[in-house]
Amino acid sequence: MNKFRLLIGLLLLSITLTQCSACKEPQEPDENLKATYIVHWVTHFGDDDLIQGQTYRDAFNRRLLLEDLRGYISEVKLIDENDSAIVLKDFALMNWFADPTISVSARSEKIKALQFSLGIPAAYNTSVDPTTYPNAHPLSVAGAAGMFWTWNTGYIFYQLNGKCDLSGSENQPLIDPIAYHCGDDTLYRTLTFDIPDFTVKAGEAYQINIDFDAQKCFWNSTDTMDLDVDYLTHTSGNLPLAIRAMDLYQSAFSIP
């Protein structure tokens, strides 16, 4: 009888041990075995540093003041030599005045491209309730920090607020408003930058610089905002201007 009990006990023990090993969750690789990828946006306005509250010139040499320049980026990925993606960030709200950088630890691979999108993917844009995210999440009510339209559910992908002086004088107060608030599924843009192949060893860090020239939010080689007429869009009410503003904003990013 005792032997029988012992046998049953051993059987149960072996089943339990087998089950436990089968249930083991896959372990995340040790942080020391990961590489650190830093994506840094080098921001400027033409030849000048980009500073909040600074006065710059538009394409017609009129003074303009930049007060707010923010945007969502999403699906920030590195593309490796096998064309598989290492996702660095799902969403981030970038204040382009505030040393925009993201730093993420991920597996070490030979990297050949960087990809990110401007805006929020359609699946998360209009059908998601921002109150369901924790406060620290960039899509939450707090995290969005006003970059969410409450009257017409959806996120503001790109927001530029400022003032200019349409009189062209040098000493009049800057009172003419500029507001580009762009956001709609059709304005979602994906940028891919091929970069010279590199591999970061585990435990080491590598920084990728992306150039962001805020001047191009106002003019580039194909389009010019005339702030006399092209000064206001909340997307709704002036979709054509929102499309142009988004195109110009997209053109502001490049590989240095």
Added chain:
Amino acid sequence: MKNRIWFFLLLIFGACQNQPQCDCDNQLAKFRSYKILPPPVVPKDNPFTFCSIELGRKLFYDSRLSSDGQTSCGSCHSLVMAFTDGQPTAVGAHGKKGNRNSPTLFNLAWSPYFMMEGGVKTLELQGLAPLLTAHEMMGNPLALSNDILQDSCYQRMSQKAYNRPLDYFVVVRALANFQRSLISLDSHFDRVMYHKTEKFTPAEERGWKIFNSAQTKCVQCHQPPLFTDFGFYDIGLTDTMDQGKERESYRKTDRYKFKTPTLRNIELTPPYFHNGQIDRLEEVIEFYNRGGDANRTNQDARIHELNLNENEKKDLLIFLQTLTDWNAVQNKRWLPL
């Protein structure tokens, strides 16, 4: 003496424990069987409990949700005016004026979308608009005010209703459930048409016929029982400041189109139209009788001269007054706690 002290201590303890405003029943609330309408659909992540409704009611009248501490939802949605405010356009925190008339909140439980251009899909999300918009309550998106967060009563109700501390998740859901509870289906019209307990007067009967007639076609957009079809129309108002549905759809064909408002309790909700430009119901009837004012390309084809005579206009007005639910607008359960 000792016994007396214990008695007083127990009394105080009992009083603290028994704050009626903080106590709430977390049982599921049921919608009455209205027969004329299916039960409203409630989102899965917002159980329709008595506790959530009571919490929503308390929040609805709490001005601490606004940036000036003086503006609550109830400031622009007063029960006695069928949850409107009598103003042409709403006045928000710090006296900021909006550009739209405060709509009634009755029967939102059956609304498929919200706002006058229909850009918000749930009653929960709709709550964020007044809470955070600059010309409404201008609340802080980063956090609720400390006054509210430190209110132990709120925290207790929040834990009970949603099993989490008070935050925007809780606030918009509780407000939504309170609004879902605001049901007005007990007018003279309902008692005549659906419950068969009363009868129309001859003038009301004539007005009802005019309302349904091919001449006026009122009933096509203001369909019973909710007296709206939730459609969007340009009815010929001259206002060009507000682009209406076009703001949401980006289509020029939607310019100056607004969602059909309900006509229930219409006599209690002046002034009228999206911008509150018309003060009296008689003038609204007159507006439709002359076929609107703007005559733009988007104007709905049914807006044209109706040629109603004075008696017919009077009868129509008398019929519209049958849509007033006097029980609803005196329901104490919807007043501040």
